[in-house]
Amino acid sequence: MLIVIPNVLSPGALEDIHDVLNPEDLIDGRTTAGWHAKQVKANRQLSPKAPYGQKIKDIVQTALWSNPLFQCAVQPRAIHTLLFSYYDSGMTYGSHVDNAFMGQGEQRRRADVSFTIFLSHRESYQGGELILEQSDGDRPYKLDAGSAIVYPSSTLHQVAPVQSGIRWASVGWVQSLVRNPAHRELLFDLDTARRSIFQSQGKTLEFDLISKSHANLLREWSD
Ligand SMILES: O=C(O)CCC(=O)C(=O)O
Numbered sequence: 001m002l003i004v005i006p007n008v009l010s011p012g013a014l015e016d017i018h019d020v021l022n023p024e025d026l027i028d029g030r031t032t033a034g035w036h037a038k039q040v041k042a043n044r045q046l047s048p049k050a051p052y053g054q055k056i057k058d059i060v061q062t063a064l065w066s067n068p069l070f071q072c073a074v075q076p077r078a079i080h081t082l083l084f085s086y087y088d089s090g091m092t093y094g095s096h097v098d099n100a101f102m103g104q105g106e107q108r109r110r111a112d113v114s115f116t117i118f119l120s121h122r123e124s125y126q127g128g129e130l131i132l133e134q135s136d137g138d139r140p141y142k143l144d145a146g147s148a149i150v151y152p153s154s155t156l157h158q159v160a161p162v163q164s165g166i167r168w169a170s171v172g173w174v175q176s177l178v179r180n181p182a183h184r185e186l187l188f189d190l191d192t193a194r195r196s197i198f199q200s201q202g203k204t205l206e207f208d209l210i211s212k213s214h215a216n217l218l219r220e221w222s223d
């Protein structure tokens with residue numbers, strides 16, 4: 001299941017990030033890519049040494065943990081490995097799949113779900129679409145600044161070359177409480193259905209039964 005979350009970052013949060021991001025703090029993007037992805041990753045990203053890095057990671061974390069659609073669809077256990085990536089003219093990230101695990105030792109987390117939050121205004125650069133390679137063809141996504149695309153980490157994907165302008169994005173991964181994407185989708189549908197029943201008819205027997213199924217399946221399928 002792919003979901004697009006419009007305005008996951010408020011205009012204020014976006015401005016706070018734009019105010020500090022500085023191209024002087026960039027390093028080669030290949031430093032964090034898996035050994036095969038290194039061959040096709042040609043971008044830059046914010047250095048872990050940037051003094052404001054933690055502050056802007058916190059802004060993104062807060063926005064995602066307080067977004068009801070993200071919570072409901074993704075069921076995060078941990079939102080991890082946040083990166084701020086940068087592409088200018090000619091930069092690209094070729095077809096790859098994200099690593100299953102990221103981090104070392106106690107910090108090691110599974111990547112079940114990947115996300116990109118677009119940070120640059122889409123008219124300000126040409127190219128730079130995130131392309132998800134689906135069984136029925138390649139699907140390009142280029143969203144408004146502050147909006148996110150969220151997709152299973154099992155998906156092959158790429159970032160089309162930027163032709164002009166600058167593309168900043170915040171990318172990261174989620175270890176979900178529910179590792180199976182089909183289970184996450186089923187839980188999401190049940191949750192959506194029961195909320196719709198609650199809104200139109202209140203706490204009916206149908207609402208209670210769907211809530212019971214939702215809670216019990218979540219117990220069954222979470223790790
Ligand atoms: O910048 C993006 O939209 C995605 C980047 C990406 O695929 C990655 O960092 O693994």
Ligand SMILES: [Fe+2]
Nearest residue numbers: 096097098157
């Ligand atoms: Fe990726």
